[in-house]
Amino acid sequence: MINKNFLFAFCCLLFLLNCKEAIKTTFSDVTISTKNNDIVAINIPQAYGNETIITNINSEINKAVATALHIGEADSIPSISTEESIISFNKEYQSFKTNFPESTQIWEAQIDGEILHQSPEIICIAITTYINTGGAHGNLNISFLNFNSETGHLIPNENLFKNMDTFKKIAKTYFNETIKDNDYLFDSESFELPQNIAYNEDGIVLLYNTYEIAPYASGIIEFTIPFENISDILVFNGSY
Incomplete structure (x- = not known):
C-alpha cells in the first residue's frame, strides 16, 4: 500500500508545479521620466510574471517607445532603454534650440499605453503617441502590439x-x-x-x-x- 504521507507530498508537489507553470502575466501602469526632463511624458504598461514572457513583452513595448522618440532615419533606431530614449529626445531639442535660437517652438512628446485585451492565448496592447517637434500640428499615432500569451512573442497580423x-x-x-x-x-x-x-x-x-x-x-x-x-x-x- 502506498504511504499516505508520500501520496500527500506527491500531490502537493504536482500542485506547486502546475501553479508555477500557470503564472499569469499581469500589468501595472508605470510613469517613466528622467532628471531635467519636462517635455516627455510616458505612461505605459509593464508586464510581470514569467521572466521569459515578460522580458519579451516589455522589450517590444520599449522598442515602440524608442521608435516614437527617435529623431532621424527609421532604419537607424538604436536599441536603448526608455530612459535613454527620453534623454536622447531632450538632447535633440536642446540642439534644435541652439541651432535656431529665434524659434519659440517647444517640443513635446506624450506616450500612453493600454491593455486592449488579455486572454490565456493572446494579449493586445495599444501604444498611443503624440509627438510635436514643430510644424502646423503634432503627429498622433496609434500602434497595436499583439502578443502570444504563452511566449510573449509578437504575433504578425x-x-x-x-x-x-x-x-x-x-x-x-x-x-x-x-x-x-x-x-x-x-x-x-x-x-x-x-x-x-x-x-x-x-x-x-x-x-x-x-x-x-x-x-x-x-x-x-x-x-x-x-x-x-x-x-x-x-x-x-x-x-x-
Whole structure:
C-alpha cells in the first residue's frame, strides 16, 4: 500500500508545479521620466510574471517607445532603454534650440499605453503617441502590439487568422459602412487592411492612422468586427 504521507507530498508537489507553470502575466501602469526632463511624458504598461514572457513583452513595448522618440532615419533606431530614449529626445531639442535660437517652438512628446485585451492565448496592447517637434500640428499615432500569451512573442497580423483573404473580404464590408459618409475620399476598389489589427473586448478592431489611407482631414478611422461574425477564422481564442 502506498504511504499516505508520500501520496500527500506527491500531490502537493504536482500542485506547486502546475501553479508555477500557470503564472499569469499581469500589468501595472508605470510613469517613466528622467532628471531635467519636462517635455516627455510616458505612461505605459509593464508586464510581470514569467521572466521569459515578460522580458519579451516589455522589450517590444520599449522598442515602440524608442521608435516614437527617435529623431532621424527609421532604419537607424538604436536599441536603448526608455530612459535613454527620453534623454536622447531632450538632447535633440536642446540642439534644435541652439541651432535656431529665434524659434519659440517647444517640443513635446506624450506616450500612453493600454491593455486592449488579455486572454490565456493572446494579449493586445495599444501604444498611443503624440509627438510635436514643430510644424502646423503634432503627429498622433496609434500602434497595436499583439502578443502570444504563452511566449510573449509578437504575433504578425497574418498569423491572427486562418484565412487572410476571407478576413479581408469581411473587413471590407465593415470598412465601407464606416466610411460611407466620406466615401468620396476613398477608392473602395483598392481596399487594403490597416497596419493595426488587434483584439478588444468586443471583437477584432482595425485602425487606420492619419495619412495611412486618406488625407489628414479624415483623421483616424477605426471599426470593430464582432467576434461572433469571424470566430471560425480566428487562430486565437479571445475568451477570458
